[in-house]
Amino acid sequence: MILVLRALGVGDLATGVPAIRALRAAYPDKELALVAPRWLSPLVDLVGGVDRLIEADGLGHLRWSGPPPELAVNLHGRGPQSHHMLARVGPRRLFAFANAEAGHGDGPQWRADEHEVDRWCRMLAWYGIPADRGDLALIRPGAGGLPTGVSVVHPGAKAAQRRWPPVRFAAVARTLADQGHRVVVTGNPGERGIAAEVARRAGLPDDAVLAGRTNLGELATLVAHARLVLSGDTGVGHLATAYATPSVLLFGPVPPAHWGPPPGRPGHEALWVGPRPPGDGVAVHPALAELDVPAVLTAIDRVTRARAPAALPVQPAPSAGRWAEAARSP
Structure with missing residues (x-):
């Protein structure tokens, strides 16, 4: 399993889409679970490629009862709190920004002066995973x-x-x-x-x-x-x-x-x-x-007066039942 932390709001999830899609492409045969607030579930469906939503609102305790994930990815922040939250579930490897306080020396250095989309694309690139910063389109319902x-x-x-x-x-x-x-x-x-x-x-x-x-x-x-x-x-x-x-x-x-x-x-x-x-x-x-x-x-x-919006794919309205079922079995 690939466990991805982005337990924030609408804009945060939207700006994390290129990184989430890059992880999906890098691990096509792995289950991809996103740690995020339950109320974001309709938007998660419109991102596509996420197999499971694990409920978390902020950086509190993450309920986890399954085997350790193969990989945990911190798309939430620089740490240390978010690093510690993921480390507690025992992933075999953690992709995150370097943070000495969290005991994580791997990963690139955090920069305060970059666009939020570029930040996470750069972090994944450091680990050899290319991400397209322009891949921001959501599925059109x-x-x-x-x-x-x-x-x-x-x-x-x-x-x-x-x-x-x-x-x-x-x-x-x-x-x-x-x-x-x-x-x-x-x-x-x-x-x-x-x-x-x-x-x-x-x-x-x-x-x-x-x-x-x-x-x-x-x-x-x-x-x-x-x-x-x-x-x-x-x-x-x-x-x-x-x-x-x-x-x-x-x-x-x-x-x-x-x-x-x-x-x-x-x-x-x-x-x-x-x-x-x-x-x-x-x-x-x-x-x-x-x-x-x-x-x-x-x-x-x-x-x-600018060009007309590009045509995007249409999908049915999100199903809340799908996420309710998934969230019960992390």
Whole structure:
């Protein structure tokens, strides 16, 4: 078995896709198990090539009762905690960044200044496994009755400093609606208040607020069949990249050179005004606050004029039952 740790969020899984696919190609006859949060299972199905999902949320104890895996791969972080988590299951070999504190001298050195996609491709290359940094496309699910051709406005983000002000999202949404876009506002259940505020200020109907009404699989489906995505530096932006859906992404504390769409992809723009003082960590980050509505609308005009999204394969909606069964027998 090949055991792969990536127990993080949507963007983290999306940026790890080239590395996961490289491992699948390098070990075609081995079972590949991914350690990740259960709620990511619809997205794991859209990656393809993963045989089993083993539930873990963060770096707590990993339930393990089977024989030691042949290989464990740390796609989670630099260690030592993630290294220790994998070492406890007794793999014959560990692929990871070198970390003296974890007692792991093998592997390349961690670099803070590289794109998240390139980081894991470089680590695997050190171990002789080539990975294609451009292999980011997810399987496109069928629409399944969800609206298609919508413009997705996603105002939420996990950290307050990465949230562009709702009044500005609303101004953009109103302009898009005036231009004939069918705008929907997405988010998780905790972001429904922000989404409702954006929709109200933009003059959108109540049914345009989809925050809290879609699960992860449905959100991926919306993005896969969308006309446009506007969001901050969060997971929805990575879904837009994966589906070649035109997108404008707004960055603040973290530069897009680390987490934005890889270069050379028409139809995706990451807006960032450059390094700024860090701010207080509570209010919107100064770099994000400097982005104004006209700049965002201009970028939207550019990406919507870019080439049409490439055709991607279609598969049925993910089956939650498959993962529920797999997770019971690690």
